[in-house]
Amino acid sequence: MYVRSVTARVLMLATAWSALALVVIAIVISALYAKSAERAFTDLLRAQLYNVVNSITIGEDNSLAGNPQLGDLRFSQPETGWYWIVEPLGTFAATPLSSSSLGRSNIAVPSILNVPFNNRYERFYPATDAYGNHVLVAETEVVLDSDGRAARFRVSGNLSVVDEDIQAFTRSLYIALVLFGVASLIVNGFAILFGLRPLDDARRALEKVRRGEAERLEGEFPREVHSLTGEMNALIDSNRRIVERARMQVGNLAHSLKTPIAVLLNEARLLDKSQAEVVRSQAEAMQSQVQSYLNRARIAAQRESMLARTEAEPILERLVRVMRRLNPDKTFDLSAAPPGLALAMEQQDVEETVGNLLENAARHSNTGVWLTATPAVVPEGADAGRRNWVEIIVEDDGPGLDPHEIKEALKRGRRLDESKPGTGLGLSIVGEITREYQGQLELSRGARGGLKAKLILPGLTWDVA
Template sequence: MRVRPIGPRSLTARVLLLATAWSAVALVVISVVILQLYRQSSDRAFTDLLRAQLYNVINSITIGEDNKLSGNPQLGDLRFSQPETGWYWIIEPLGTFAATPLSSSSLGTSNITVPTILAVPFNNRYERFYPTRDAFGNHVLVAETEVVLDGEGRAARFRVSGNLDVVEDDVRSFSRSLYIALAVFGVGSLIVNGLAILYGLQPMDAARRALERVRRNEAERLEGEFPREIMPLANDINALIESNRRIVERARMQVGNLAHSLKTPIAVLLNESRMLDKVQSDLVQTQAETMQAQVQTYLNRARIAAQRESLLARTDVEPVMERLMRVIRRLNPEREFHLSLLPPGQFLAMEQQDIEETVGNLLENAARFCKTAVWVTVTPYAHPATEGDASRRHWVEILVEDDGPGLDPDQISEAMKRGKRLDESKPGAGLGLSIVKEIASEYQGQFELGRAAQGGLQARLILPGLSKDAA
């Protein structure tokens, strides 16, 4: 059984898909991490800015001779003087210190909501920071502390607020720049990775082309320079091809030796049968011819078993069929023979002599029983995957049809039996159809008989083919 790949069947596509997926995930994670780090840095910088502004305000405020708060903080930021900006400073006396509070002109007559100390306690520096909203809906961050202003213990609470939209705008601007930079970097990385992967996998493509040359009989082994990682595989494939070639040659040699060794005894039997009386002579001669045909059949089966699934089993259908049609036309000049190959350029994963034997037997039967004409059609066939046959994906259908009397279903089952002849007046040993069936079965194909559209017999062969890439 062939192992079915998971995902894309192309190794290049798989590597590119994995590299793209990993790059996308990595860029997303990197962008999230960088944005988070930048936000933390921006928040920390914003907090430090508010702390600095807070102590500037503290340093600018004193208690005057009239026991009132006095001072005019100059923070160097016009937003503290512009209304409703979210940038404010506020000074409130504490305890028995009954002075008038001071605030920036940007706050006007409004105030800021302040959480309780229990809700937001002071830190070890006696500072606290908390987000809130001002009366104008601005989201602000407040820095607060309490300071004793003189030796009499009079104290005040100081607050400085800043608009958090500044941080958000800064983070958004940075994120846009980051996304653009990462997008450019990601596209560039994918292009570079793709080129590197294609370059790195070129030896695999070279190995595939070398294997195709072996399939097309243009080379006897994988040839070329391969990297260290692929060289063991190429060497193993070359060893497999060489081993397969030796097995096939050995099988052919054994077939030839066996045929040669049986040829003389069978010829002697046939010669000796002529010296007997007619009844015994006919009996011995018939059995000897049958034995000769059966021996040849099983020798063919042994050869097919040795050759099947070989990388070298490849035959172009068109020249073989045209040669068979020329021979059958020459032997039967009074009949018409029509050949149709759609599309041309089809290949069978079979030995040429096996194709000639199967189709030749069918042509001989059709020519023997037809009235006027025989039609041969060769087309691709979508064969459903069956148990034990999932490795084949390309099939070819060969139809041999005639306009003769045809066969009934009962006669078809009888005709498929070895040595069975329905018409004893015609020459033959009754082995032709059974040989065709056995050869098709050895190649994991199919052979069926039925009624042709022209009224005669239809012989249907389903044989293993080769795709255009493999051919």
């Protein structure tokens, strides 16, 4: 699964690496300590073995004599697994000696072929005593006198001591590493969040630019982020220059076309009535189409500007006031909520889209037109994380349109009612501007029986009173 958050990715990587490192460290330290404990246990048995060797001699009656003092009570307690044994070898027929902990039992001696002596004439091998204890036996053979009489010396220790020691150490080690790991993850988390905070600051600064609250990324940023914010500011400045240049070119083009079209309309009045009507209608259509394409060019130039902002309620109130003056016999109802609702559009584009819809609704309504503006859900295919969205609904109580008539009404230059004035370009222009802003236009039959036009347009943040 691809994680989009940089913070989450760094935290996950740091957590995974820390966990893996701590597991490896725990295994390595446990293994090293186990070897060290086993080596120490072997050295202890060797020291005790030679202590026994130094304590045993041959008495005057040719018997083994001596009482080793190993300083460990376990050699005197039964069934502990801690024993010492001295056994005569060859023709030396003395009675064996052993610790009181061994009692009357004995420990089997493996073949020299299976467990050979080392270069110090010692050998160590595991065994199991008569009581089920797993022991490690240290053994050597020593010549006791000049007559060549020798004995086998053995000392055993209970391996459970080593196992318990290793388990106790491992348990303490794991607890310490877990606590250290948790503390390290907390410290790493705070360090990562603190280190990535400048990116959040840059994001918030960019959001201010997008909402129209600032024109540049402002703030103190570290060296690693400063170059990024500098490039973003340069991009915003470049984008602003492109928008201004596009607006100037659009204005120049509109001005250059205004006079020729006006001349055509003026000359049309000098022609015969039938010819004048054709020239006039075509000039008006050309004027509307030129204006439409100029609008599209201007919108395409500034659509990604992030600097366009239009307060919804004031501009809608002004449009409604104009429509009330033009249509005194009809009522116009406006509802815009919450306060501060703003559109990420140029003011003239809002006037063009909503004005066309109001004009169309007023033309076909019987008694009134209803206009509402509210926050909307993200339209399908739009970028949900980029901005908020605003829903504007214009509804009338006229005859409305059937589904097949709605498709025809959206076509450029198509007029369903030839008895009403107009060029047939209004809904087409609304649709083009809406699409340029990645919004949606939907026509349907409203609850009052007339046409219901719903616009989904890009919005900015707003404050709820």
